[in-house]
Amino acid sequence: MHPAFSVIFLTTLIGVAQGLFTALMIGQTYELSDSSLSFGNDFYAIGAVLVLLFMGGGLIASFFHLGRPERAWRSATMWRTSWLSREVIAIPLFMFVTFLYAYTQYTGAANSTTLLIGLIGVIASFILFYCTGMIYACLSFLREWATPLTIVNFILFGTASGFSFAAFYAAISVPELIDVYASFAVVLTLLGFATRIWTLRRNAALKPKTTTQTAIGSKHSQVRQVSQGQMGGSYNTREFFHHKTAGTVKNVKLAFLILAFPVPVLLLCLGMAFDSGVTLFLAFATQYIGLIAERWYFFVQVNHPQNLYYQTIS
Amino acid sequence: MTQLALVIDLNVCVGCHACVTSCKQWNTSSGYAGALPDDNPYGADPTGVFFNRVQTYEVGSFPNTDTVHLPKSCLHCEDPPCVPVCPTGASHKREEDGIVLVNYDKCIGCKYCSWACPYGAREFDEHEKVMKKCTLCVDRIYDEDIPEAERKPSCVIACPASARIFGDVHDPESEVSKAIRNNNGFALMPEIGTKPANQYLPRANRKEY
Numbered sequence: 001m002h003p004a005f006s007v008i009f010l011t012t013l014i015g016v017a018q019g020l021f022t023a024l025m026i027g028q029t030y031e032l033s034d035s036s037l038s039f040g041n042d043f044y045a046i047g048a049v050l051v052l053l054f055m056g057g058g059l060i061a062s063f064f065h066l067g068r069p070e071r072a073w074r075s076a077t078m079w080r081t082s083w084l085s086r087e088v089i090a091i092p093l094f095m096f097v098t099f100l101y102a103y104t105q106y107t108g109a110a111n112s113t114t115l116l117i118g119l120i121g122v123i124a125s126f127i128l129f130y131c132t133g134m135i136y137a138c139l140s141f142l143r144e145w146a147t148p149l150t151i152v153n154f155i156l157f158g159t160a161s162g163f164s165f166a167a168f169y170a171a172i173s174v175p176e177l178i179d180v181y182a183s184f185a186v187v188l189t190l191l192g193f194a195t196r197i198w199t200l201r202r203n204a205a206l207k208p209k210t211t212t213q214t215a216i217g218s219k220h221s222q223v224r225q226v227s228q229g230q231m232g233g234s235y236n237t238r239e240f241f242h243h244k245t246a247g248t249v250k251n252v253k254l255a256f257l258i259l260a261f262p263v264p265v266l267l268l269c270l271g272m273a274f275d276s277g278v279t280l281f282l283a284f285a286t287q288y289i290g291l292i293a294e295r296w297y298f299f300v301q302v303n304h305p306q307n308l309y310y311q312t313i314s
Numbered sequence: 315m316t317q318l319a320l321v322i323d324l325n326v327c328v329g330c331h332a333c334v335t336s337c338k339q340w341n342t343s344s345g346y347a348g349a350l351p352d353d354n355p356y357g358a359d360p361t362g363v364f365f366n367r368v369q370t371y372e373v374g375s376f377p378n379t380d381t382v383h384l385p386k387s388c389l390h391c392e393d394p395p396c397v398p399v400c401p402t403g404a405s406h407k408r409e410e411d412g413i414v415l416v417n418y419d420k421c422i423g424c425k426y427c428s429w430a431c432p433y434g435a436r437e438f439d440e441h442e443k444v445m446k447k448c449t450l451c452v453d454r455i456y457d458e459d460i461p462e463a464e465r466k467p468s469c470v471i472a473c474p475a476s477a478r479i480f481g482d483v484h485d486p487e488s489e490v491s492k493a494i495r496n497n498n499g500f501a502l503m504p505e506i507g508t509k510p511a512n513q514y515l516p517r518a519n520r521k522e523y
Contacts, residue, residue, distance in 0.1 A: 001429070067443030067444060069422070081397075141432050223372070225369060227370040305503060305506070
């Protein structure tokens with residue numbers, strides 16, 4: 001598949017936002033568990049605004065994916081059947097709850113109120129993770145995507161990057177939280193590393209069910225395309241092929257396996273050891289760049305069955 | 315319930331692309347789908363939107379080879395994966411005749427339906443920014459201003475070899491149903507479970523095809 005940067009930025013940015021929101025709630029729970037701690041309402045209110053900024057960035061990116069963005073409002077209508085439609089509903093729902101959380105924290109509402117709104121927000125963020133993952137996982141014949149691992153990876157990468165950012169945010173606002181957030185980020189990143197390698201191994205072992213034979217209904221073992229019926233390119237040759245060399249794809253895979261997982265873990269540990277905001281920011285930045293590469297590879301790895309019809313110009 | 319569809323006889327198709335050009339001509343001039351655009355048609359990097367392609371395959375190894383021409387358009391699946399994924403309902407399957415269509419006024423151009431189609435039957439129109447696909451000439455087959463014998467998809471009328479048959483595959487007595495029944499009609503990529511309405515008639519008198 002052709003990797004669309006609009007979708008790459010959408011899914012990675014909202015992942016950070018969803019992880020950051022969960023981190024805020026972990027922070028608030030931690031604060032309330034120990035009466036000697038007091039982080040102040042601003043930490044949560046500003047944190048929730050940052051969540052909204054990441055969500056907004058993702059939303060802006062998503063509009064670049066649409067041919068007719070002015071009609072985007074229509075995309076909430078088919079929620080009964082379409083995971084994309086469900087995502088379109090889950091995004092503003094999560095943003096609305098985040099806004100409520102920011103507002104109630106800003107106005108100094110009771111902890112019971114903010115905790116309840118926060119809990120609803122965490123649930124909304126996980127519903128959103130599920131919807132985003134299912135957009136890809138529900139396409140049963142795109143077998144690289146059609147696995148629960150797709151959803152697990154979206155959740156782990158999103159929360160890991162969100163907690164990495166939260167560790168940096170804590171370093172410049174509430175240093176008591178650095179260790180909590182960075183520890184969560186390390187664990188989530190390592191879990192994500194494990195499930196990503198598991199996914200790579202699973203996908204490498206996939207044997208195609210759909211072949212040139214089933215594509216044209218021939219039982220012969222020797223079938224090859226002589227002509228795809230067109231001399232020039234078409235939507236079919238642009239959207240479903242990545243047109244990158246095997247070397248580039250391999251390098252991107254190596255890059256995300258290093259940048260999204262081990263390097264951030266190392267930087268997070270260093271950041272914890274030295275309470276260094278700069279190091280923690282570098283941990284988040286490296287991980288985010290790594291996750292962009294990961295999402296690029298997520299698209300590029302898919303062999304769409306329609307490609308069987310577009311193998312030879314003439 | 316009616317399910318209109320095409321049956322294409324692979325014994326007869328000579329790969330002349332008359333169905334491709336007639337489809338392009340009808341659907342560009344009829345107005346229903348808007349023009350099917352071409353960019354740089356005579357330039358170095360030509361591209362365009364088509365509802366129908368004729369592809370050519372070589373089956374077997376030399377010297378025992380068969381050249382097979384496979385016309386490929388939307389198969390109007392009975393269980394179309396492109397329909398439930400559409401977030402706006404633009405991509406839909408008509409109750410009355412089973413034709414899968416895109417409502418070009420509702421389409422937001424997210425391209426998700428094209429990802430969900432294993433056949434690559436949908437092509438994005440970069441000019442109108444909406445997804446386009448074969449309409450089975452829905453603007454022609456019901457047009458009472460056209461002589462009844464010509465109320466068929468443009469590709470069917472254009473085919474000089476009569477390789478294409480059009481009709482209701484749910485009516486067991488229709489020409490298409492009989493052709494499928496008597497000639498072992500088959501569907502493309504049956505393992506995916508889309509239940510294509512369009513079917514193909516396999517090459518006859520070949521030990522291996």
